[in-house]
Amino acid sequence: MRLIVDSGSTKSDWVLLNGNEEHHFETMGLSPYFHTEESVKAAIIKNSDLYATRNEVSEIFFYGTGCSSDGMRAIIRNGVKSVFEKAEVEVDHDLMACAVSTYEGEPAISCILGTGSNSCFFDGNDVIKVVPSLGYVLGDEGSGAYFGKQFVQALLYGQVPKEISDSIAVDVSKEEVLRRVYKEPNANTYLASFMKVVFQFADHPFIQQMISSGFEEFVRIHVCCYENYQNYKVHFIGSIAKLFRDQLDQACRKYNAQLGNVIQKPIDGLVRYHLERV
Incomplete structure (x- = not known):
């Protein structure tokens, strides 16, 4: 087995x-x-x-x-x-x-938009990485932790529309948020947990703008870094990419990048890959 x-x-x-x-x-x-x-x-x-x-x-x-x-x-x-x-x-x-789960038989740029974010160039054999992953404090643009941090920041600054902030059932006082972020482990997953609210209000203009800006930042840093990136499809995995595919497509178009596969989880592609290797 x-x-x-x-x-x-x-x-x-x-x-x-x-x-x-x-x-x-x-x-x-x-x-x-x-x-x-x-x-x-x-x-x-x-x-x-x-x-x-x-x-x-x-x-x-x-x-x-x-x-x-x-x-x-x-x-x-x-x-x-x-x-x-x-x-x-x-x-x-x-x-x-x-890279393996999104591969279509030709070289491409493959990206992760999960709790964190990352990208690589895959030619079918080797993974080539240009931009380092800096984690949720310094990087992870377009990820759950990234958007969660932006959302919580806006919430504490009083910038989140009332209809959204009133829907939050957990304690989001300044004291609780700072305790969870600075004193508890796994602050990145805590911040990413606020994506539940983001998903709930996915059609709200406030959320739409936040997502669009974050995706544009990701594409600028993690896709445009590859030489002749316009000539390759750009594949994505992650629930954020899947739900906000339209905004992702717009961000790619802004930088003349070709949006390719967008899948929620890579596990099915991984299983297929390993079954083919038997």
Whole structure:
């Protein structure tokens, strides 16, 4: 049996391949920036159905955010291996998952708009990255954490329209927000959680303007950086890209970029890729 895993900062999709059968599981997001080997192990054990397969799995292919260096990959690999002791574990960056799952047989630019954001150029074999990922404090343009930070900032400044702010059921006092951002772990996922409100009011002019501006910033920084980018399709994965596809298309058009595939989750493409490699 093989496990294919796509992990973002918020959640991880796991698919167990057993012949022609597929079994799906979900855990919290497992980023080496925010997790240790022990917390990776604990997250897997918490899903009892997934944990029950530990002695049956022979191969695991894990694609995750933050897994771009040997040290970061080792945190995930060791944590997963501590549960699935009989399995060979391969760990790769989520950009590879993005590139593989959107690939159409020709070189393209592939982008992630999830809790964080990133982009790469993929020729069918190699992933080429030009702009570094700076995380939610300094970068992640167009991501859930980016828009969440903008939304919360506008909320505390009193700039969010009343019909939107009145719909928020959680505590968004200045004291609570600052505590969650500066004193609690995983501030990026906390900020991204406000995308639920953004999605709820997706058609509101205030939200539309915020999304359009953020997408334009992403395309300017993370797409226009590639030489002759106008000659290649630009693919996207992520629920934000999927829901606000029209704004994404407009942002691409502004910079003469060709919008390609827009898919919500790469896991189906990853499963297809690994089935073809059998």
